[in-house]
Amino acid sequence: MEVEAAGAPVAIGAPRQRCVLAALAVDAGRPVPVQTLIDRVWGPEPPQRVRHALYVYVARLRKVLGSAGSGGHRPAVTRRAGGYLLDVDPDRVDLHRYRRLVARTREPGCPAADREALLRQAVRLWRGVPVADLAGEWPARLRRSWAQEHLDTVVAWADATLDVDDPTASIGLLTELAGQYPYHESLAAALMRALHAAGRSADALHHYARTRRRLVDDLGTEPGRDLQSVHQAVLRGDAPRPVRTPAPVPRQPDTGIAPAQLPADLSTFSGRTDHLRLLDAQAVPIVAIAGTAGVGKTTLAVHWAHRIRDRFPDGQLYINLRGFDPTGPPVQATEAVRRFLDALGVPAERSPTGLDAQVDLYRTLLADRRMLIVLDNAHDTTQVRPLLPGGSGCLTVVTSRNQLTGLVAADGAHPMTLDLLSPDESRQLLAGRLGADRIAAEPEAVDDIIASCARLPLALAIAAARAAVRRNHPLAALAGELRDAGARLDALAGDEPYTDPRAVFSWSYRALSADGARLFRLLGLYPGPDIPVAAAASLAAVPPKHTQVLLTELTLANLVVEHAPGRYSLHDLLRAYAVERSESEQERRAATHRLLDHYLHAGCAADRLLSPYRDPITVAPAQPGVTAESFADAQQALAWFTAEHECLLAATGLAAATGFPVHAWQLAWALGTVLDLRSRWDDWLRTQHIGLEAAQRVPDLDAQALAHRLLGRAHLRLNRPEQAAVHFQRALGLFQEVQDRTGEARVHLDINAVLQHPDGYRRAIGHAAQALDLYRTAGHRLGQARALNAIGWSHMQIREYRSGIAYCQQALAIYDDLADRSGQASVWDSIGYGHHHLGDHAQASRCYRHALDLYRELGYRYPQAATLDRLGDVHLATGDYANARQTWRRALTILDELDHADAPRVRAKLRALPDRRTWTLAALSRW
CATH class of the missing domain: 3.40.50.300 (P-loop containing nucleotide triphosphate hydrolases)
Known part of the structure; x- marks a missing residue:
């Protein structure tokens, strides 16, 4: 923003003072209310004494402007009722001179030459970015608005140059602006008209092709009718003419009353x-x-x-x-x-x-x-x-x-x-209608009401109205009425259609196509927080491409929300409405079966990539209509598991609750690897409880054995060895009963892990040795490698380091032959431990770093932390306190993220390290 007097710039003062002047200048000659000035200069959160600050800035501006100009031409800020006015000839303000020039071109009978000259003058008044030196929401809003106004004027001038046969005059500016605004169709049309009139039709067609490609690729839309018309005219060799704004008609006599048709504002409006x-x-x-x-x-x-x-x-x-x-x-x-x-x-x-x-x-x-x-x-x-x-x-x-x-x-x-209200906004809505004291008195009931209303403003308003007319009833009573999902829409029913969620939802539902309505009904069956296209396709037994079309229809109708690319959700009240409209029991069961098949087959396929040497389970063929998922590699499989985490957990629960126990235990099995890998051990424990209960209902002894074993491993990860041992013993008995020798071997290795304490190391070696014998009998090479690693590690715990390393090297040879990176990482960690305790710290460090590289590639979080912990011990043993601290901090970061029981022990190591000054003195003493 600039102020000039006699051709010389005038210093306006501080940024806020400049903004006050701008706020007055845009309405030069008209009074601006004080509140409007405050809004423009300070935005929605002004300081406490904002009016005093405004008075100070106005007083300073009066002094500054008093030196600008001379005599009767001197601008001034004057007080008016309720506000201030910048008393200045509007022609002295570029903005108003610009608009006056443009307005003159709209006068009836304005000659073409005059029109072009006036618009050319207006365009030349535009210099750089307006109010570029002012910060805040209002100046930013002005810049965007004026930019559009400038573009409109440039387009009008370019069209006016055609009327005076001077099309080349505007091509340079149009080309520059088209580069800045590649999606502005009026600008593109004006440039095409000018190029064509200048004999550059090929350039005009090229610009159309480039603009259309950008619109289609970036916005997914074809050019509008006007731009297409210009294109067709150029192709025909016609002279495309701009669409002229109709000539102004005389206004009717001014009644002095401006239309004021807005409905009443809501006095209790809150949030947003x-x-x-x-x-x-x-x-x-x-x-x-x-x-x-x-x-x-x-x-x-x-x-x-x-x-x-x-x-x-x-x-x-x-x-x-x-x-x-x-x-x-x-x-x-x-x-x-x-x-x-x-x-x-x-x-x-x-x-x-x-x-x-x-x-x-x-x-x-x-x-x-x-x-x-x-x-x-x-x-x-x-x-x-x-x-x-x-x-x-x-x-x-x-x-x-x-x-x-x-x-x-x-x-x-x-x-x-607009999305649903946040929990805080929901409380504000209820407090505005029921009073803050009543809301504060029953916080748990309020939370229940908000959850039952799905944070939908209409539902919350209805619930508040119910509570308002029952002032003597506790809010807990209303919360109880709303808690039953099946009767929730009844509890929220209003006394007229506009205040009844069921009726309001129905208006959107009735506008859907038949296929769209069917998919919406089936989505009510989906248990997860959101659904991807492939799962929705399986649910409805519809090809994915058509499912995408239907989901787009539901999204455009705002019955579902695409909250992430390719993932759709609907809030609980719409879910309840969908369930009310749902299909027959037979169709619901068939849809649920397809959905569970989808997740089971996809989960098993992804698990095979994450754990290729894991012995598979037998899964029944998928139902017709199920969309298959495929994964190129382990990275894609892990990404799918991560994206579908909550949905897979919900699907496991749905299978158990709806009479699909085989799906329930098999889904729990399929989730075992990834939940362990991602250190989601609480989720692992919950799903395995569901899996065990489902396997017991089948009944299937093999399934029960697998479930007991995995449940024990989850307990062990959560540092609950006693509970783990109970499940391992039960799994061992079941595997023996069904004569599954490799199953027995696995459990012996699990018991080996439970016995990793001073009183249990020798018994641990015995269980690992039994596992090795069973694996050798079965010809199970991967199992042999695991058993050898376990034996070696247990020997190291009783200080038989060389013997332990020898067993681990046998294991490493098998892992290398099988290209099992997870096993390789585990053995390198074990060998590093042995070399550390033999005093070969350099070799120990190399082994640990090799293990860390593999664990990072695999994405294994807890094993990384455990190896970093041991690598820190190596640094400590060599007196490298700086690297010990850095390594333990990395380990602690992971352990804290996992909320793991090892975190306090590593934190204690960090506290026990000497401080930096002690390190320096120790180093000096060695020199």
Whole structure:
């Protein structure tokens, strides 16, 4: 921002002071309310004594401006009722001179040469980025708004150059701006018209191809009708002409009353602070607010409109387009435009006939006005587009249950999708309606109510209304009514359709295609927090490509949310509604069977890549309609397990609860490797309990043996050796009963791990030796390697280090032959331990680092920490305290992340290290 006097710059002062001047200058000659100035300069969170600060800045500005100019031309800041006014000739402010020049081109009968000259002058007034030296939301909003205004003017000037046969004049600027705004279709069309008129038709076609490719690749949309028309005209060799703005018609006599059609603001409005901040920061002329039924789109739009209505002195227009109203069809564009023309003072007898003529008149009347238009509850973009103003001085706010992607892509609307309220916002809503004291008195009941209402504003408002009329009832009673998921929608039923979640949901549901409605119903069966496309395809027995189309339909209807690429979710109340609408019991069971087959077969396939030498289980063929998952390598398999973690846990529980016990224990088995690898031992324990109970219901002794063994391993990981031993003994008996020798061998190795304490090392060697004999009898080479490693490690615990290393080297030879990196890492760690205690610290360090490299490649977290712990011991033994500290800190970071019982022991090692000053003295003494 610059101020000049007699051609010389004038120092304006501090940034806030400059912002105050800018806030006055944009409305030069008009009073600006104090609150508006505060909002512009300080934003939504002004300091406590903000009015005093404003007075100080105004006083300083008066002194600064007193030296600018001379005589009657000196600008001044004067007090007006409720605000301040910058008393200056508007032509002395570039912005207003710019707009005056543009406005003159719209006067009836303006000659083409004058139009081009005026627009050229306006374009040349644009120098760099406006108010670039001002920070904050309001200056940023101005920059975006003025940038769009500048683009409109450049396009108008470029078109005017065609009328005076000087198309080359604008090509340079248009090319520069097209590079900055590659998706701006009006700019692209203007450049194509200028290039074609200048005899460069090939360049025009090339620019169209480049623009179309960007729109399709980046936004997924084809060019709009106007740009396509220019393209066709160039192909035909015609002279494409710009679409002219209709000539202004004389306004009706001013009644002195600006339209003020906004509905009443909600006095208890709360929350949505981040959304309001984002809305305040927008400077685009169209905002499209989308969201599911009952999420509060209208409430937010109306509340924000009341907050900003002072920015639009020419009034506010509002219409409910009834896009999803069960009482009748959506409002037609002809009716909506006619109502807006009425509000703008156009008598019916003066209104033109035909929609196009009425829209032209509507846009002409708004061309030089600053108005706020709220288009509520729109069904689609087609219903909205005729109601969009043509000028840049108006703001249009659209709400819809559908994602109006066409409005975003073709009309430059800023999209905003409303999600459910946060827990804190939900409490604020309830407190605003029931009082903070009542909410604070029963915090647990309030949390239950919020959870039962799925944080949906409509449901919370209904629950609050119920509690308000039952003042003597505790909130716990209402929470109890809402706790039953099956009856929750009944408990929230309102006394009219607009306040009944079931009725409100039904309006969106009825608009779905038959296939979309079926998928929505089946999604109610899904147990996880979100569902990927492949699982949804299996659930519905529909090919994935068609499933994606159906999920897109549900997303556009805001019945599901794509909260991450390819993953969809729906909130609990919509899930309850989907269950109410669900299929027959036979269809529900078939869909559940397909879903469980999907996760079981995918889980087993992924597990084979993570643990290729693990003995597989026998899984029944998948049901028809199940979509198969495939993985290229272990990394992809691990990524799938990570993405599906919560869903796999939920599927295991669903299998047990819905009469699929075989799926339940097999899913628990399939999860064993990855839950151990990712150190999710509490989850491992829970799923194995489910698996064991399911195996006992089958009944299947082999399955029970596997489940007992894995449950024991989970207990062992959680440092519960006594509980682990109980399950290992039961597994050993079952494997012996079914004569599974390799199963027996595995359990002997598990018992070896339980006995890793001073009183148990020799018994541990005995169990590992039994395992080795069983594995050799079965010809199980991988098992032999594991047993040899276990024997070697146990020998080292009784200080038989050379013997232990020899056993481990035998194990390493087998692991190398099998290319089993996990086994290799474990043996290198064991051998490193032996060399450390033999005093060969260099060799120990090399072994440990080799093990660490393998564990990192595999993603094994706890083994990394254990090896780092032992490597730190090597550094300590050599007096390398700095590396010991660094290594133990790395180990401790992992252990803390895992909340592992080893963390306090490593932390104690760190505390026992000498401080840095002691290290220095020790080093000096050696020198």
